[in-house]
Amino acid sequence: MIDIKILRTDPERVKANCARRGTDIDIDALFELDKSYLQLLQDVEGIRAQRNELADECKNNPDAREQMKTLKQELSAKEQQLGEIKAKVEEGLAWLPNFLDDSVPDGHGDEDNFQIATWGEMPTFDFEARDHQALGEQLDIIDTKRGAKVAQSGFYYWKGQGAQLAAALFFWTQQELIKRGFTLFFSPCAAKQQTLFGTGYLPFFADQTYNLESEDLSLIGTSEQTLVAYHSDETLTAAELPYCYTAFTPCFRTEAGSYGKETRGIFRVHQFHKVEQIVFCMPDESPKYHQMCQDNEQALMELLGLPYRVVNVCVGDMGAPGYKKFDIEAWFPGHGGYREVTSNTNLTDFQSRRLGIRYNDGGGGKGFVHTISATAVTDRVACAIMENFQDADGCVTVPEVLRPYTGFDRLTP
């Protein structure tokens, strides 16, 4: 949610932002609607003031009670009208995308993202590199067939050493983040509509959500939803910020509209697993903590020894709630290209405004905190490990940092 005051005082800025985002919303109409809302609001409050004044008199003046009856009719008619306009304004406001940082590149899709860093050396093989699906089948550690049998296409099993590798990766990552000052959570994996709305997943990504029948609950698409909403309707003490939270959860996505894309292997699936980084901070510090999350992500990749590049995500590839976003794309030799493994978004006050997450510095300074939402690792990182560290015989060398948790140093049939 953007600050409605910006719409009131500088509608041109909102218009320009929507234009750059390719969002087709009639800002002028919304501006006028809000204007009529404000007028009516004043009107209603004026009548309420009259009513309250009259109410005192009613105690011992029957005439006043008669006046009150007519006043009340007038009031309730206008209050209803006010409620209707307010709902329309809020609906319009809910669809407005966040503003963008000046450094966000123009563009329509991921092909327009701007590479800003690379790290590591791409491995060279004297055999044809297999992708994670081929390796997973050969080693019998990824089972997509049975995932489809038991659940649906798009679900899968990690099995045996593969499950051990994934478990080690996720556990190690949590340890690394705890070392860096993050508080670990076990989170609900379902959330109500208001939570999804507040984090910006509704209305923007409504078709990506699995909803539970007859319940005001959806499966989470990311623990960002539950970790950010953890503080909804709370005022945080400025001196205690930042709060850095992490959780490991499954993430559920319908992937509606993306059938046929990236379907090989377990790159794009209905359920994946993620260790997340969430930061609540003061507004002027969000660029700093956005970078901190980025440094963490890159450190993890480097400790694992995975070659990667960082891209500054362009307008067209960034969701409406995002203000600035970096993706890390790992090198996938079996696939023969870089593929997105993590993303790191500064959402500024877009979520905190919807969720009512404020700060108070005790000296009169108050406002909405900023939130950062960044991946630490997902299953995709395990896939990258398989593809990068494969041998001619189809075995995979386990990164050293994970060996204490896997208990073995090679994935073997």
Place this chain on the structure above:
RNA sequence: GGAGAGGUGACCGAGUGGUUGAAGGUGCAGCACUGGAAAUGCUGUGUGCGUCUCGCGCGUACCGAGGGUUCGAAUCCCUCCCUCUCCGCCA
């Protein structure tokens, strides 16, 4: 799942139809007292929205949420949500 109790400001806790935005207490802040502190005393201490001759004034809303009764509701009625206790079931 069955039975009961309850949801009031940072916290505890009064308040069952009319200056109650809300007593009292605790906490917190400032001042006084002190060599300093404790204790004590005094003063102050919610948030959102709107408005403005931006004075931190004025108006309005908020006592779990939403509706209703009434001239008027924290106080009465209805629905929902949540919490607690006991029983049952259960990883």
